[in-house]
Amino acid sequence: MQPAPTLRALESIPDHATVAACFGTPTTAGDRTVIPVAEVYYGFGFGWGSGSDAQTTSEGGGAGGGGGVRTRGVAVVELSPDGVRVIPIRDYTSIALAALTFASAATLIVARTLVKLRGG
Numbered sequence: 862m863q864p865a866p867t868l869r870a871l872e873s874i875p876d877h878a879t880v881a882a883c884f885g886t887p888t889t890a891g892d893r894t895v896i897p898v899a900e901v902y903y904g905f906g907f908g909w910g911s912g913s914d915a916q917t918t919s920e921g922g923g924a925g926g927g928g929g930v931r932t933r934g935v936a937v938v939e940l941s942p943d944g945v946r947v948i949p950i951r952d953y954t955s956i957a958l959a960a961l962t963f964a965s966a967a968t969l970i971v972a973r974t975l976v977k978l979r980g981g
Contacts (some may be wrong), residue, residue, distance in 0.1 A: 882932075896938040902931040 885897035911922035939946045 892942055894940040896940070897934060898936040898938060899932050899934050904929055904931075 873960065882901045883899055887894050887896045889895075905928035906927070907924070907926035909922070909924035910919065913920045933952065934950045936950055938946045939948060
């Protein structure tokens with residue numbers, strides 16, 4: 862029995878999960894070389910099921926799957942005559958969203974506590 866095309870596609874994941882997926886092509890300018898560094902996430906899920914309907918005595922089944930890949934730059938490695946330096950890339954959008962989420966949760970907790978103290 863031959864595996865489904867989706868399962869065959871999963872076989873190639875280890876081929877793509879290499880150092881090249883995290884470290885970009887080095888770029889040289891003068892006596893400095895810069896190497897971009899990224900995080901790479903792979904995620905996949907599959908499921909299937911079957912069942913029957915007692916009223917119509919019919920049987921059914923189904924299957925599904927999905928996956929995704931996420932990459933994001935995390936740093937730049939700079940090689941120069943002065944030495945090696947790692948320069949982190951700060952994701953200000955994620956920091957702002959985390960702060961907003963924290964502030965919203967704190968506001969909700971304070972509001973619920975005040976309502977309970979008032980006897981509501």
